[in-house]
Amino acid sequence: MTEPTSPITQDVLTLPRKLPEGGKVNLVGLTRDQLRDALIAAGTPEKQAKMRVGQVWQWIYHWGVRDFGAMTNLAKDYRALLDRHFEIALPEVVTCQVSMDGTRKYLLRIAGGHEVEAVYIPEENRGTLCISSQVGCTLTCSFCHTGTQKLVRNLTAGEIVGQVMVARDDLGEWPVPGEPKDETRLISNVVLMGMGEPLYNFENVRDAMQVVMDNEGLTLSRRRITLSTSGVVPEIARTAEEIGCLLAISFHATTDAVRDKLVPVNKKWNIKTLLDALRDYPRLSNSERITFEYVMLKGVNDSDDDARRLVRLIQGIPAKINLIPFNEWPGSPYKRSDWERIEAFADIVYKAGYAAPIRTPRGEDIMAACGQLKSATERARKSKAEIDAETGL
Known part of the structure; x- marks a missing residue:
C-alpha cells in the first residue's frame, strides 16, 4: 500500500476569478x-x-x-x-482493512478531522469501488448502520474524487511512463452507495462525476457509474440530465407503512410519488434499467405477498431487483431473512419477468458490507442503547 498523502487543507466549491487570500x-x-x-x-x-x-x-x-x-x-x-x-491533495488514509474475500475498506480522514469510508470489491474481470458523498447521513434508515451516525457535512467534489484516487494509489493502478499500457481496469465501476444520500449533495456529486467521467483522465463511462438514492424525487430528473449515470433506488418495502419506518424519506415522497418520477426518468430504457435495491429483513418485508406487490408496483419500469441479504451490525434491530425465504421471494420476482439476483455479501468480517459503513470513531462512541434510541426501536 502506498504512503498516504496529507489531508486536504482547503476545498473550493465554486472558484472565483481571484484566488482566495492565504493557503493553497x-x-x-x-x-x-x-x-x-x-x-x-x-x-x-x-x-x-x-x-x-x-x-x-x-x-x-x-x-x-x-x-x-x-x-x-x-x-x-x-x-x-x-x-x-x-x-494536489487527497484524503488521508487512516486504515485499510482487507477482508478474507479480498474486499478492501478504507477509513479516510478529510478536512476538519472528519472520517468517511470507501470500499473496493474485487470480482472476476472487474472491480467496484463504493464511495461516500456525506459525512454521516440525514436519512436515519433504521436497517442501516450508517444511518445511525448523524450528518456532519457534505463532502466536497475533491473529497469525492479523492476516494477514487486513493483507491487507485492503493491498487497501483496508475500507468507508469515508458512502460507498456496495461488495459486491465481494477476499478471498472464506481457506485455512490457509501455514506450519505448523494442527491442531498447534488452539485458536488455532479462535479465530481464530471471529473471521473472525463475521457482524458480517470475515464470511467457513465454506464460504469451508479448513483443510489433513497428517493429524493426533485433531484431524480436532474441526475439524468446533468450526470447521466445509472440509477439505483434504495426501495426495501412495498407499502408506505413499512417504508416509512425503514426509509423515513418516504414520509416526504411516498412510493407512488417516487415511482411516478422513475417512470418519467429521461434515460429510462431497456438498455439502462433502474435497479431497485431491496434488503431482505426477516418477518418485515420478505413475504410472498411483498414479492407480488413489488412486481405490481414496478410494472412498466425497465428494472432489475437486487435482493440484498441483510448485513447485521452490532445493535441492529433486524435479522437477515432465511436463505430459503430469499430464494422464494426471488423466484416470484423472476417469474414475473424481472432479473432478481441475490447479492453475495462481501466484506462482512471487516464491516464493509452494504449498510455497515460507519466511521470507526463514531462506531466506537455508540452503545447499543444509543443506537436503539436513535432508530426509535
Whole structure:
C-alpha cells in the first residue's frame, strides 16, 4: 500500500476569478471550467489557459502525479507558479482493512478531522469501488448502520474524487511512463452507495462525476457509474440530465407503512410519488434499467405477498431487483431473512419477468458490507442503547 498523502487543507466549491487570500487551492475535484478559472486567477494568460488545463488535467488524473515539479512538459517557472498557488491533495488514509474475500475498506480522514469510508470489491474481470458523498447521513434508515451516525457535512467534489484516487494509489493502478499500457481496469465501476444520500449533495456529486467521467483522465463511462438514492424525487430528473449515470433506488418495502419506518424519506415522497418520477426518468430504457435495491429483513418485508406487490408496483419500469441479504451490525434491530425465504421471494420476482439476483455479501468480517459503513470513531462512541434510541426501536 502506498504512503498516504496529507489531508486536504482547503476545498473550493465554486472558484472565483481571484484566488482566495492565504493557503493553497486544491485542484482535485475542480471541473475543467473551474480549473481554467483557477489557473487564470493565478496568472496564466487566457490564451494559454485551455492548453494548460489539458496538461495539468492529464498529469493529475491520467498519471496520478501529485508533485508539480514532475510535470515535465511545463516550463520550470510555470511549475513554480503552480506550486505557489495550488496543491494536489487527497484524503488521508487512516486504515485499510482487507477482508478474507479480498474486499478492501478504507477509513479516510478529510478536512476538519472528519472520517468517511470507501470500499473496493474485487470480482472476476472487474472491480467496484463504493464511495461516500456525506459525512454521516440525514436519512436515519433504521436497517442501516450508517444511518445511525448523524450528518456532519457534505463532502466536497475533491473529497469525492479523492476516494477514487486513493483507491487507485492503493491498487497501483496508475500507468507508469515508458512502460507498456496495461488495459486491465481494477476499478471498472464506481457506485455512490457509501455514506450519505448523494442527491442531498447534488452539485458536488455532479462535479465530481464530471471529473471521473472525463475521457482524458480517470475515464470511467457513465454506464460504469451508479448513483443510489433513497428517493429524493426533485433531484431524480436532474441526475439524468446533468450526470447521466445509472440509477439505483434504495426501495426495501412495498407499502408506505413499512417504508416509512425503514426509509423515513418516504414520509416526504411516498412510493407512488417516487415511482411516478422513475417512470418519467429521461434515460429510462431497456438498455439502462433502474435497479431497485431491496434488503431482505426477516418477518418485515420478505413475504410472498411483498414479492407480488413489488412486481405490481414496478410494472412498466425497465428494472432489475437486487435482493440484498441483510448485513447485521452490532445493535441492529433486524435479522437477515432465511436463505430459503430469499430464494422464494426471488423466484416470484423472476417469474414475473424481472432479473432478481441475490447479492453475495462481501466484506462482512471487516464491516464493509452494504449498510455497515460507519466511521470507526463514531462506531466506537455508540452503545447499543444509543443506537436503539436513535432508530426509535
